[in-house]
Amino acid sequence: MPVRNLLCGMPDFVRGSIGAESAVHRCQQCRTLGGRSRLVTFAAPSDFQASAAAPFGKWVFPVTHDDSRSAFPPAISLRLLHATQGHALQTWYFEQQSLVRIGRLDSGDVVITDPRVSRLHAELRFENGAWQLASHGRHGVFQHDKLLIRPTTTLSHGAVFQLGPGGPQLEFLEVDDSGGLEAETACSTIEFDCVDLSALGFDKREAAEQVQQIAGDDNFRQLLERAASLRKKRQPPLGER
Amino acid sequence: MAKIISVHSFRGGTGKSNVTANLAVIIAKLGHRVAIVDTDIQSPGVHVLFQLDPKRARYTLNDYLWGLARIEQAAYDVTETVIADPDGSSARLFVVPSSVDSGAIGRILNEGYDVGLLNDGFQELIRDLRLDYLFIDTHPGVNEETLLSIAVSDVLLLVMRPDNQDFQGTAVTAELARRLNVKEMLMIVNKVPGGMDRQALREKVTQLYEAEVAGVLPFNEEIVNVASSAIFSNRYSEHPFTRGLLAIADRLKA
Numbered sequence: 001m002p003v004r005n006l007l008c009g010m011p012d013f014v015r016g017s018i019g020a021e022s023a024v025h026r027c028q029q030c031r032t033l034g035g036r037s038r039l040v041t042f043a044a045p046s047d048f049q050a051s052a053a054a055p056f057g058k059w060v061f062p063v064t065h066d067d068s069r070s071a072f073p074p075a076i077s078l079r080l081l082h083a084t085q086g087h088a089l090q091t092w093y094f095e096q097q098s099l100v101r102i103g104r105l106d107s108g109d110v111v112i113t114d115p116r117v118s119r120l121h122a123e124l125r126f127e128n129g130a131w132q133l134a135s136h137g138r139h140g141v142f143q144h145d146k147l148l149i150r151p152t153t154t155l156s157h158g159a160v161f162q163l164g165p166g167g168p169q170l171e172f173l174e175v176d177d178s179g180g181l182e183a184e185t186a187c188s189t190i191e192f193d194c195v196d197l198s199a200l201g202f203d204k205r206e207a208a209e210q211v212q213q214i215a216g217d218d219n220f221r222q223l224l225e226r227a228a229s230l231r232k233k234r235q236p237p238l239g240e241r
Numbered sequence: 242m243a244k245i246i247s248v249h250s251f252r253g254g255t256g257k258s259n260v261t262a263n264l265a266v267i268i269a270k271l272g273h274r275v276a277i278v279d280t281d282i283q284s285p286g287v288h289v290l291f292q293l294d295p296k297r298a299r300y301t302l303n304d305y306l307w308g309l310a311r312i313e314q315a316a317y318d319v320t321e322t323v324i325a326d327p328d329g330s331s332a333r334l335f336v337v338p339s340s341v342d343s344g345a346i347g348r349i350l351n352e353g354y355d356v357g358l359l360n361d362g363f364q365e366l367i368r369d370l371r372l373d374y375l376f377i378d379t380h381p382g383v384n385e386e387t388l389l390s391i392a393v394s395d396v397l398l399l400v401m402r403p404d405n406q407d408f409q410g411t412a413v414t415a416e417l418a419r420r421l422n423v424k425e426m427l428m429i430v431n432k433v434p435g436g437m438d439r440q441a442l443r444e445k446v447t448q449l450y451e452a453e454v455a456g457v458l459p460f461n462e463e464i465v466n467v468a469s470s471a472i473f474s475n476r477y478s479e480h481p482f483t484r485g486l487l488a489i490a491d492r493l494k495a
Contacts, residue, residue: 106459106480106481107479107480197437199405201408202405204412207409207412211413211420215417215420223388226356226389227389227393227422230357230360230389230392234364234393
């Protein structure tokens with residue numbers, strides 16, 4: 001269902017309130033697109049009106065509305081490359097977003113969990129008609145094994161840069177806006193493999209034996225009686241005072 | 242009716258106090274009157290998150306348990322410290338710290354304390370401070386005092402890390418809590434490393450413990466940096482850890 005009147009900086013009221021349909025939010029004025037972490041659930045316009053008055057102010061939409069932005073930046077994708085084989089481990093796609101933050105911080109646009117990556121390691125900014133790369137990380141950004149020392153470096157289609165010496169490599173691609181490319185996700189990290197959850201668990205028989213040891217004797221029965229008498233001392237409900 | 246919420250974990254280091262403090266702040270900010278009692282007398286810690294120095298506090302929980310003070314005298318209003326601009330709001334947050342004095346800790350270890358008196362203290366706090374929520378930060382492990390605190394609570398939050406030692410110990414604790422007829426038990430998995438699928442983990446814990454999982458919270462460095470001295474959710478309001486806590490707070494309010 002179409003949504004009108006959504007603007008950056010509006011309370012993200014829809015999250016958790018209606019949950020009918022999923023889509024990516026886009027500001028109706030500056031056309032800023034919500035990023036990966038900014039996916040919100042849409043409601044029908046009528047629901048929107050009804051919900052807008054509700055006090056959902058604690059969910060403030062994180063995108064800053066920018067009136068001055070007139071020209072939309074072209075869509076880009078960033079591909080995290082396998083260290084030796086060069087295929088993409090993960091791809092991020094950004095449409096009409098003029099700032100892309102790369103780092104270890106969960107709040108960034110590209111999150112890479114790697115000890116060589118700083119919390120905010122690099123920023124891609126669309127300025128003067130081109131994408132500029134700025135390094136903020138302690139370990140710097142490298143291109144062809146050379147540390148980038150200028151404040152910003154213009155990136156062209158196919159450019160590969162590396163976060164920290166020997167660190168993760170990202171490939172920069174300008175993509176066709178109309179393509180509607182789906183971001184593909186392998187695993188959120190490269191340095192640590194996806195953790196296998198099947199090894200997690202507990203020994204049910206051992207747990208039952210331990211419980212029996214504790215709960216099977218007279219002390220525990222006394223404890224239960226004590227608990228029951230303590231419960232009776234609970235204060236009356238607020239409304240009755 | 243005031244809700245008593247015990248926060249417990251089988252082992253130390255699960256981030257229990259940090260989770261307790263952040264949840265209390267989040268709920269207070271919504272306009273509620275909230276208190277935290279640090280009953281982890283052997284290894285108190287929750288005061289640190291509110292920049293409360295128990296050495297300078299005239300009374301602590303220990304003084305109450307020894308009959309030297311009323312429990313309200315050991316309750317410190319920390320609203321101004323953690324809630325910006327509380328004026329005009331009904332939000333209030335109180336902390337009852339435990340003593341950090343080694344002599345006082347030793348005395349409790351030697352003599353134990355009267356759980357009945359502690360329970361009376363909870364009720365006095367609820368009545369005299371007109372509380373909506375009372376959080377009990379418990380001592381880790383299985384012991385009589387803690388089991389009784391759990392038993393008088395409306396909700397038990399069991400905090401665990403995703404490792405097998407915690408999984409095993411939590412299984413025992415959860416079963417004991419059931420036998421104590423705890424009204425509601427919610428699991429929180431904390432310090433989940435990057436690369437671990439949080440949704441799959443949530444499903445796994447739900448199924449293993451046959452209990453509701455209220456939150457699966459990520460581990461990361463920012464939490465470590467901030468945790469010991471401030472309220473994380475205040476500083477990182479959009480962080481996934483904070484968002485997870487907000488969801489837990491919503492659940493507790495239900």
